[in-house]
Amino acid sequence: MKSRWLIPLLFVFLPAVVTAADSDIALRGDTTQGGMVVGRVTPGTRVEFEGRNLRISPQGWFVIGLNRDQSPNAVLRITAHDGSRREQIVNVKARKYDIQRIDGLPAAKVSPSAKDLERINKENALIGAARLVDSGIAGFLSDFQWPVAGRISGVYGSQRILNGKPKRPHYGVDIAAPSGTPVRAPAPGRVTLVHPDMFYSGATVNIDHGHGVSSIFIHMSEILVVEGQDVDKGEVIGKVGASGRATGPHLHWGMNWFKARLDPALLVGEMPKS
Numbered sequence: 001m002k003s004r005w006l007i008p009l010l011f012v013f014l015p016a017v018v019t020a021a022d023s024d025i026a027l028r029g030d031t032t033q034g035g036m037v038v039g040r041v042t043p044g045t046r047v048e049f050e051g052r053n054l055r056i057s058p059q060g061w062f063v064i065g066l067n068r069d070q071s072p073n074a075v076l077r078i079t080a081h082d083g084s085r086r087e088q089i090v091n092v093k094a095r096k097y098d099i100q101r102i103d104g105l106p107a108a109k110v111s112p113s114a115k116d117l118e119r120i121n122k123e124n125a126l127i128g129a130a131r132l133v134d135s136g137i138a139g140f141l142s143d144f145q146w147p148v149a150g151r152i153s154g155v156y157g158s159q160r161i162l163n164g165k166p167k168r169p170h171y172g173v174d175i176a177a178p179s180g181t182p183v184r185a186p187a188p189g190r191v192t193l194v195h196p197d198m199f200y201s202g203a204t205v206n207i208d209h210g211h212g213v214s215s216i217f218i219h220m221s222e223i224l225v226v227e228g229q230d231v232d233k234g235e236v237i238g239k240v241g242a243s244g245r246a247t248g249p250h251l252h253w254g255m256n257w258f259k260a261r262l263d264p265a266l267l268v269g270e271m272p273k274s
């Protein structure tokens with residue numbers, strides 16, 4: 001009479017198997033290098049990523065950012081309400097970046113003076129501090145939109161190797177647009193940095209979208225917000241320009257999750273017609 005027990009036993013064990021798979025946190029977003037990924041847990045759960053204890057919203061939302069060169073097996077360390085711990089692997093897709101090798105260049109003649117270098121370091125410290133803000137703002141949960149419409153003239157992650165020396169990769173997306181074109185907040189947030197004239201980035205605005213996610217907009221011709229101001233998605237924050245070290249009018253839009261550099265293009269759809 002064994003078969004009489006087999007079917008009820010299957011029913012007992014099947015749901016247990018399904019529950020085990022279900023206990024993985026569902027992740028929303030591109031699990032690729034430069035991607036921003038949102039997850040949700042029962043409030044009271046602790047989640048750690050890359051050595052950081054993640055802020056969990058009252059509704060259980062958290063966000064992580066994957067760096068340009070993020071290793072393929074990133075790990076979420078989860079501590080449940082009852083103290084039980086487990087790990088969840090995030091399989092990160094590797095990307096191919098646009099790498100340009102240029103050899104035989106004459107040795108660089110122009111490097112910043114000591115005075116400029118001092119200024120650059122100060123400005124970088126301001127940007128760095130703005131990127132470390134870990135606020136409860138929930139702007140990162142919004143759909144993102146392009147801050148301006150135009151031709152994409154520079155992509156995330158690209159890098160030039162000059163005379164065998166790798167230069168700093170391009171951490172953002174460049175959108176060519178006429179000077180004076182309004183720049184709109186891609187998602188809700190709070191303005192955490194306004195600087196009228198940085199050495200490299202010119203007129204600069206940083207927006208905090210919450211939980212360590214931020215956007216930076218540089219090379220603008222005009223800034224129309226102040227520090228501490230809350231902005232809605234689509235609100236005009238400034239105008240396209242070529243301030244700082246820029247070869248022509250364009251908007252550089254960079255995104256961060258704390259120090260990790262994200263690719264804004266992964267968060268928005270097709271470029272709208274300008």
Ligand SMILES: [Zn+2]
Nearest residue numbers: 154172174252
């Ligand atoms: Zn750029």
